[in-house]
Amino acid sequence: QKEVEQDPGPLSVPEGAIVSLNCTYSNSAFQYFMWYRQYSRKGPELLMYTYSSGNKEDGRFTAQVDKSSKYISLFIRDSQPSDSATYLCAMSATGGFKTIFGAGTRLFVKA
Amino acid sequence: DTGVSQDPRHKITKRGQNVTFRCDPISEHNRLYWYRQTLGQGPEFLTYFQNEAQLEKSRLLSDRFSAERPKGSFSTLEIQRTEQGDSAMYLCASSPSQGTFRYEQYFGPGTRLTVT
Numbered sequence: 001q002k003e004v005e006q007d008p009g010p011l012s013v014p015e016g017a018i019v020s021l022n023c024t025y026s027n028s029a030f031q032y033f034m035w036y037r038q039y040s041r042k043g044p045e046l047l048m049y050t051y052s053s054g055n056k057e058d059g060r061f062t063a064q065v066d067k068s069s070k071y072i073s074l075f076i077r078d079s080q081p082s083d084s085a086t087y088l089c090a091m092s093a094t095g096g097f098k099t100i101f102g103a104g105t106r107l108f109v110k111a
Numbered sequence: 112d113t114g115v116s117q118d119p120r121h122k123i124t125k126r127g128q129n130v131t132f133r134c135d136p137i138s139e140h141n142r143l144y145w146y147r148q149t150l151g152q153g154p155e156f157l158t159y160f161q162n163e164a165q166l167e168k169s170r171l172l173s174d175r176f177s178a179e180r181p182k183g184s185f186s187t188l189e190i191q192r193t194e195q196g197d198s199a200m201y202l203c204a205s206s207p208s209q210g211t212f213r214y215e216q217y218f219g220p221g222t223r224l225t226v227t
């Protein structure tokens with residue numbers, strides 16, 4: 001079993017839809033949770049970073065962490081064609097440097 | 112441009128040849144990471160430096176792989192006697208070493224290696 005599980009998709013939505021992306025994990029030591037966006041043939045770009053449980057909002061993006069369920073989510077409101085990319089969840093333990101990534105979910109937003 | 116840079120962006124080599132990649136991190140970042148990413152997968156951790164010290168190596172990093180960061184600035188990743196299974200995107204990332212920002216890794220554009 002992988003430490004981080006993420007549905008690879010693809011997920012296809014119409015422009016303006018609310019998108020929900022999710023990851024589950026097994027290591028209870030994870031305390032830091034990140035979401036990265038990766039366009040084709042580019043390096044990942046950090047979108048959101050959350051410590052422990054709770055919500056964090058940044059513009060159209062909201063990250064949620066539920067440590068009791070070992071489940072994290074990224075919501076994208078008013079999705080745009082430019083949001084079409086692969087979204088990677090990532091997590092790390094306190095004091096650690098090793099970040100574990102999910103496999104990524106491919107998102108397509110249709111105009 | 113103060114982001115992470117990698118060179119070359121693409122490398123095609125024949126099986127058995129040696130290749131070397133370079134990464135220049137964000138200048139004020141002490142930590143530097145190498146990852147490997149294959150199609151349809153997330154980045155897999157290879158190794159990590161804090162300044163010039165290599166503090167961790169993944170078991171994915173066989174004896175054919177070596178990484179250096181001689182002066183705590185740029186880093187090189189060398190693969191000796193390349194195999195077709197080494198074909199992948201090699202990503203470099205950097206982060207600060209202090210505070211909660213040390214968990215925020217900033218990635219370069221990657222070096223895409225194709226072994227024929």
